[in-house]
Amino acid sequence: MQDLTRHILELIRLTSTSLPADVEKVLLSAQEKEEDGSAAQNVMLSILKNVTIARETSTPICQDTGTPIFFVRYPVSYSTKKLVSMIRFAIAEATEKLYLRPNAVNSLTGKNSGHNLGDKYFPVIHFEEIEGETLTIDLLLKGGGCENVGRQYSLPDSHLNADRELEGVRKVALDAIFQAQGRGCAPGFLGIAIGGDRGTSYLASKEVFLENLSNHHPDPAIAALEKQITKEANELHIGPMGFGGRSTILDTKITVLHRLPASYFVSISYMCWAFRRHQISIIGEKVEFD
Amino acid sequence: MPISISIPISDESTRALHVGDSVLLNGIIVTGRDTAHKWLYDRFIKKSVEPSFDDKEVYKELNNLLKGSLIYHCGPVVSGLDTGDYKFISAGPTTSIREELYQSDIINHFNLKGIIGKGGMSEKTLESCIQTPAVYFHAVGGAAALIARSVKRVLGVHKLEFGMPEAIWVIQIKDFPVTVTMDSFGQNLHRKVLDNSRLILDRLLD
Numbered sequence: 001m002q003d004l005t006r007h008i009l010e011l012i013r014l015t016s017t018s019l020p021a022d023v024e025k026v027l028l029s030a031q032e033k034e035e036d037g038s039a040a041q042n043v044m045l046s047i048l049k050n051v052t053i054a055r056e057t058s059t060p061i062c063q064d065t066g067t068p069i070f071f072v073r074y075p076v077s078y079s080t081k082k083l084v085s086m087i088r089f090a091i092a093e094a095t096e097k098l099y100l101r102p103n104a105v106n107s108l109t110g111k112n113s114g115h116n117l118g119d120k121y122f123p124v125i126h127f128e129e130i131e132g133e134t135l136t137i138d139l140l141l142k143g144g145g146c147e148n149v150g151r152q153y154s155l156p157d158s159h160l161n162a163d164r165e166l167e168g169v170r171k172v173a174l175d176a177i178f179q180a181q182g183r184g185c186a187p188g189f190l191g192i193a194i195g196g197d198r199g200t201s202y203l204a205s206k207e208v209f210l211e212n213l214s215n216h217h218p219d220p221a222i223a224a225l226e227k228q229i230t231k232e233a234n235e236l237h238i239g240p241m242g243f244g245g246r247s248t249i250l251d252t253k254i255t256v257l258h259r260l261p262a263s264y265f266v267s268i269s270y271m272c273w274a275f276r277r278h279q280i281s282i283i284g285e286k287v288e289f290d
Numbered sequence: 291m292p293i294s295i296s297i298p299i300s301d302e303s304t305r306a307l308h309v310g311d312s313v314l315l316n317g318i319i320v321t322g323r324d325t326a327h328k329w330l331y332d333r334f335i336k337k338s339v340e341p342s343f344d345d346k347e348v349y350k351e352l353n354n355l356l357k358g359s360l361i362y363h364c365g366p367v368v369s370g371l372d373t374g375d376y377k378f379i380s381a382g383p384t385t386s387i388r389e390e391l392y393q394s395d396i397i398n399h400f401n402l403k404g405i406i407g408k409g410g411m412s413e414k415t416l417e418s419c420i421q422t423p424a425v426y427f428h429a430v431g432g433a434a435a436l437i438a439r440s441v442k443r444v445l446g447v448h449k450l451e452f453g454m455p456e457a458i459w460v461i462q463i464k465d466f467p468v469t470v471t472m473d474s475f476g477q478n479l480h481r482k483v484l485d486n487s488r489l490i491l492d493r494l495l496d
Contacts, residue, residue: 039310039469043430046467050436054380063367063380063434063455098379101367102454110325112453145385145408145431160495171495178491181484183385183409185431232494236487241431242409243469244483274432 001082007280007287008090008137013099014289015139015278016065018055022213023275027051030187030240030247040245047240047273058099062185062274064143065100068116068123071138071210073130080127087137091116091123100141126203135282138210146188146272149180150205152198155264164264166225169194169254170232176268177233177249182242185272189213190229190252193267195259201267208253209271210279217254226252240273292467298358299403304423307470309477313427315466318445319360319406320352323384325456326449331392335399348448348458355460356400360427363389363407365455367434368444376444378461382434383408386426394418410471410480423474429467440466 019027031044054061070087074080092115094100104118105111116123153172155164160175162168173192180186193204216223229252239245250273259265279290295303297317307313322330333341334349341349366381386393386407393411396402397418404424405411408431418424429437441461448458471479 039312042312042469046430046433046436050430050433053439054435057435059435059438060367060380061435062432063365063382063438064384065367098367098369101365101380105453110452110456112456114453143432148385174491174494178487181409181480181487182431183387185408235494236490238483238487241428242480242483243428243471244479244486272432 001077001079002285003086004083004282005086005090005093007282008087009093011137011139011278011280011289012068012090012094013058013097015141015276016060016094016099017058018278019051019061019275020277020290024051026213026250027187027273030250033246034240035245038245039243040240040247043240043243044247060099060101061276062143062272063101064145065103066141066143066276067103067147068100069140069142069206070123070125071128071207072125073128073136075130075133075135078135083127084125087123087125088117133283136279138277138279140206140209141276142206143185143272143274146184146270149176149184150202150267150269151176151179152202152268153266155266166221169266170225170229172266173229173252173268174232174236176270177238178236180270181238182240184270185274186238186242187240187247187250187273189250189271189275190233191269191271192229192252192254193257193265194254195257196265196267197260197263198265198267200257201265202269204255204257205267205269208255209269209275209277211253213251222254222256226254294465297360297403300358301423304403304425305474307425307473308475309470309473309479311470313468313470315360315406315427315468316464317359318355318460318462319362320355321364321366321457321459321461322361323363323365323456324388325452326458327389327392327396329449329452330396335392335395351448352458353400356402358401358403360404360406361396361402362461363405366438366459368454368459371454376447376459378438378441378444380434381438381441382432383429385409386411390415397422397424406466406468410478416472416476416478419472419474420476425470425474426472427468428471437466440464
């Protein structure tokens with residue numbers, strides 16, 4: 001198995017410094033929708049300027065380079081143990097090169113490890129063995145501000161009058177957006193998982209962030225709900241940075257998991273406007289970035 | 291047109307600022323987030339922890355620096371840690387509300403003229419803004435490469451043992467772009483947006 005460390009390092013650099021094209025496009029159209037001369041429009045203009053500067057100078061888009069979350073799909077012949085060690089090595093090197101801020105902190109002592117390596121949960125690495133020859137590694141960098149405003153609901157929720165149905169999902173999603181206000185660095189993106197246990201539900205709510213923004217759920221009822229949540233979120237008029245304005249949520253994606261008869265979790269992950277995601281695919285010697 | 295403000299800021303110029311004003315800040319400020327706030331609060335305000343010699347030295351320095359100045363809620367990416375020739379690379383604001391517990395006492399204690407952060411703060415901090423007077427300046431969250439360009443020099447760092455993000459960085463800023471979202475007249479844009487969105491939410495959930 002070849003050494004992939006330098007390719008993973010490049011994946012980290014790219015993800016931290018350059019927003020994906022589909023995200024940038026959506027941000028641009030959000031800027032155009034805000035009222036001329038408004039505080040909301042000024043925020044959007046700063047955001048877009050920042051995106052350009054970060055890409056040109058190869059510096060982190062946001063100083064909070066977040067939790068690195070890797071999703072690795074590997075063919076049968078790969079060793080996950082070796083992949084883990086290459087990823088961890090690349091993370092430490094990326095931190096030294098200032099593509100990442102040192103972010104791994106001992107929860108009890110508050111001590112920062114200095115190189116972004118913590119226990120086996122930091123960085124986060126999810127593995128899936130797949131058919132075929134192509135190894136793909138997706139990386140999300142998810143900042144603390146948006147992670148802190150994520151929420152999990154257990155339905156029925158009597159406080160919100162949210163029952164175990166899509167209408168209940170809509171209600172809790174809007175509540176989560178309301179609770180977040182501008183603090184998740186709006187305008188943001190929502191990942192929603194219906195079902196699972198508490199752990200798998202949150203995981204799946206983040207995994208939907210790997211999808212291109214133009215993809216939507218194949219079930220028309222779910223796709224319609226995605227659209228409705230985005231539309232109604234924007235009616236809340238929370239706006240960029242919570243200054244008031246037309247764009248609060250730019251896209252919603254929903255995924256559905258099996259659940260226990262007793263449980264009905266709805267997990268909502270919020271992704272800030274600095275939606276950092278990239279992918280690398282490797283077949284033999286051939287290396288491709290998305 | 292944005293209003294240009296020099297630090298230290300007088301009470302008079304603080305009182306001249308209102309919610310919605312675009313401001314360019316110039317002068318020397320200090321970064322501080324979760325660890326720094328708790329450290330200051332426990333040792334010098336609540337006095338539940340006995341400060342070390344080093345703590346007292348840093349406190350003396352901060353007392354001089356913070357009078358009429360601002361604390362920036364920020365955990366930057368900084369280069370030059372090996373040489374001491376520090377430079378801010380990426381330096382947007384962090385979420386301010388986590389400091390709500392400490393903020394008003396810290397504003398009063400140091401006679402701060404304000405805070406730079408994101409997401410706004412709550413009633414107790416707003417009360418300090420009215421009394422002191424002080425102002426909450428909102429920077430654009432995530433616009434970190436852009437904002438780092440307004441940081442012209444790093445003049446020093448305290449408590450680097452807190453780690454790069456949590457350390458107390460003393461920086462000189464020029465034309466640092468912010469918007470006033472809480473002012474010394476008790477206006478709070480965040481409260482207004484919250485109240486308005488609650489009314490709409492109630493209608494959408496009905």
